[in-house]
Amino acid sequence: xxxxxxxxxxxxxxxxxxxxxxxxxxxxxxxxxxxxxxxxxxxxxxxxxxxxxxxxxxxxxxxxxxxxxxxxxxxxxxxxxxxxxxxxxxxxxxxxxxxxxxxxxxxxxxxxxxxxxxxxxxxxxxxxxxxxxxxxxxxxxxxxxxxxxxxxxxxxxxxxxxxxxxxxxxxxxxxxxxxxxxxx
Amino acid sequence: xxxxxxxxxxxxxxxxxxxxxxxxxxxxxxxxxxxxxxxxxxxxxxxxxxxxxxxxxxxxxxxxxxxxxxxxxxxxxxxxxxxxxxxxxxxxxxxxxxxxxxxxxxxxxxxxxxxxxxxxxxxxxxxxxxxxxxxxxxxxxxxxxxxxxxxxxxxxxxxxxxxxxxxxxxxxxxxxxxxxxxxxxxxxxxxxxxxxxxxxxxxxxxxxxxxxxxxxxxxxxxxxxxxxxxxxxxxxxxxxxxxxxxxxxxxxxxxxxxxxxxxxxxxxxxxxxxxxxxxxxxxxxxxxxxxxxxxxxxxxxxxxxxxxxxxxxxxxxxxxxxxxxxxxxxxxxxxxxxxxxxxxxxxxxxxxxxxxxxxxxxxxxxxxxxxxxxxxxxxxxxxxxxxxxxxxxxxxxxxxxxxxxxxxxxxxxxxxxxxxxxxxxxxxxxxxxxxxxxxxxxxxxxxxxxxxxxxxxxxxxxxxxxxxxxxxxxxxxxxxxxxxxxxxxxxxxxxxxxxxxxxxxxxxxxxxxxxxxxxx
Numbered sequence: 208x209x210x211x212x213x214x215x216x217x218x219x220x221x222x223x224x225x226x227x228x229x230x231x232x233x234x235x236x237x238x239x240x241x242x243x244x245x246x247x248x249x250x251x252x253x254x255x256x257x258x259x260x261x262x263x264x265x266x267x268x269x270x271x272x273x274x275x276x277x278x279x280x281x282x283x284x285x286x287x288x289x290x291x292x293x294x295x296x297x298x299x300x301x302x303x304x305x306x307x308x309x310x311x312x313x314x315x316x317x318x319x320x321x322x323x324x325x326x327x328x329x330x331x332x333x334x335x336x337x338x339x340x341x342x343x344x345x346x347x348x349x350x351x352x353x354x355x356x357x358x359x360x361x362x363x364x365x366x367x368x369x370x371x372x373x374x375x376x377x378x379x380x381x382x383x384x385x386x387x388x389x390x391x
Numbered sequence: 392x393x394x395x396x397x398x399x400x401x402x403x404x405x406x407x408x409x410x411x412x413x414x415x416x417x418x419x420x421x422x423x424x425x426x427x428x429x430x431x432x433x434x435x436x437x438x439x440x441x442x443x444x445x446x447x448x449x450x451x452x453x454x455x456x457x458x459x460x461x462x463x464x465x466x467x468x469x470x471x472x473x474x475x476x477x478x479x480x481x482x483x484x485x486x487x488x489x490x491x492x493x494x495x496x497x498x499x500x501x502x503x504x505x506x507x508x509x510x511x512x513x514x515x516x517x518x519x520x521x522x523x524x525x526x527x528x529x530x531x532x533x534x535x536x537x538x539x540x541x542x543x544x545x546x547x548x549x550x551x552x553x554x555x556x557x558x559x560x561x562x563x564x565x566x567x568x569x570x571x572x573x574x575x576x577x578x579x580x581x582x583x584x585x586x587x588x589x590x591x592x593x594x595x596x597x598x599x600x601x602x603x604x605x606x607x608x609x610x611x612x613x614x615x616x617x618x619x620x621x622x623x624x625x626x627x628x629x630x631x632x633x634x635x636x637x638x639x640x641x642x643x644x645x646x647x648x649x650x651x652x653x654x655x656x657x658x659x660x661x662x663x664x665x666x667x668x669x670x671x672x673x674x675x676x677x678x679x680x681x682x683x684x685x686x687x688x689x690x691x692x693x694x695x696x697x698x699x700x701x702x703x704x705x706x707x708x709x710x711x712x713x714x715x716x717x718x719x720x721x722x723x724x725x726x727x728x729x730x731x732x733x734x735x736x737x738x739x740x741x742x743x744x745x746x747x748x749x750x751x752x753x754x755x756x757x758x759x760x761x762x763x764x765x766x767x768x769x770x771x772x773x774x775x776x777x778x779x780x781x782x783x784x785x786x787x788x789x790x791x792x793x794x795x796x797x798x799x800x801x802x803x804x805x806x807x808x809x810x811x812x813x814x815x816x817x818x819x820x821x822x823x824x825x826x827x828x829x830x831x832x833x834x835x836x837x838x839x840x841x842x843x844x845x846x847x848x849x850x851x852x853x854x855x856x857x858x859x860x861x862x863x864x865x866x867x868x869x870x871x872x873x874x875x876x877x878x879x880x881x882x883x884x885x886x887x888x889x890x891x892x893x894x895x896x897x898x899x900x901x902x903x904x905x906x907x908x909x910x911x
Contacts, residue, residue: 336542
């Protein structure tokens, strides 16, 4: 009778643990997905912003046609990307092109004195930062998720649920870490 | 390094409440228990009560107080406080405010939480606070901080928001207030009963005094506990802010700038109950910046110097870096202007328009040749609208340190919307020269003299005919902008626009700066 009671108690405990762990993983997975969705939103925002930006700096930057074209082309590629791999690569290219543009802008005091351009630059900087922070949040969440599905004994539940590690959004270069700097 | 997310806010709140229960609940209960024993001893109240009865009643009182405080900790109260300060949502036409809004959005993403509400408080003090899902920054802070510094300040506030710190602070202050109320009552009673005792025993009301001393000690201990927890919260928020921005130098630099201008908080705009919510204490006291035992025990914030030193350590930087950062960088323009036979510059268009001595007829050199400053120049480079109420010169839209204003091209008068006027003064701070400060002192003296002889009427300082509002055509009111400089300005109550004569704005800015320097 006592033995039966103990066995029953253990079974109940295991079920409780299983349910709790299951729920934890569901929550974590949702967080990772949400973090990813955030990045997506920001990337779309950036696509919308670029035509406006290029239009307003074009007049000032007649000698920088190459830089502007690089931005326009990278955007076109990013918008038409079909697979996530393509998207990641195209977005990386776009980030680099924009960074180049922001650097060039530094050489045009006229541009920096124009209120409208300043506003656009602020928008661009905001978007770039949002992407960087969304990526940071995504990576942090993925780190927690990946670590927790490998922990024993939770790993048993994870394998039953068929959970796999999510990939980190790797940063190509060290300089990518830093948001573009526009000085006022 | 566990990032807190939106779903964890609720849990953070309950965690804060748990700390409260763990520490404050037994503390308060035991204090009440002691009080009951004192009541029984002196006056025989609850004579039949023993330890367990007293414990039960004390626990019930603490519990009731806790639920009362929980119900009272409402965000409406913070909104009322903000409304009393005339705080507003960021003005999105102003680039600096837009930056604040953007930075909040960025930090919300970094913390993966829903975006909190932002308010800008139109005071010159440099400070910021958060409560519930509200973040408020003063105009002074917005004007003096660079983008990454604003980001760091917002990240710090976001950390408080995530941990539900304000909620906790609200509850704890209710407990402290309850103790203070009891203390006040006992002091009152000791005074009221003094005569009674003189008749009976011919002395002081010792029983009441002992109760008062007991309650005083309790309130002291409550404050100590509160201060210790609050300091921990600030440290944690600093650490969390760095985790969000990965930029410790920016936070160090922001704290450096914010703490160097606290003299403006002389007329503190926040009540003491709210002051622990701010990033640096809004009322300067030697207590908060001291290094002694007392300040270590009672201050609700760690010494700012220590906070900065910790952050500098993280950033592998030193104080010199901060001093260099504090020097403002401005973009280079390409306009030159003739003054006293010399070309000075280069200025951007905005910088040019900020010069009060720029009047019609002055020569301006741009990339496209030399111009005479006047209507044609303005038509070419700006959007003009209407005529100046003072001199009839052409009005044009421009920006004064990113604040949209309308300026006269002839006399330099400035029209600004009422809600932007304080902002203009906060921004202008970096522009005034020592010469202008001297001028403002003279002007204030003259104005005061006239006032003494003519009564407190702005018309005695400026007796010219009332101006007509350029937008609605009605006569404008003349009033003092403040009672520091006694500068008479004109105001249209219908369009809610201020008109500052050329140079008046600088007088006001310089006047406030002069006050500031008195206390340095």
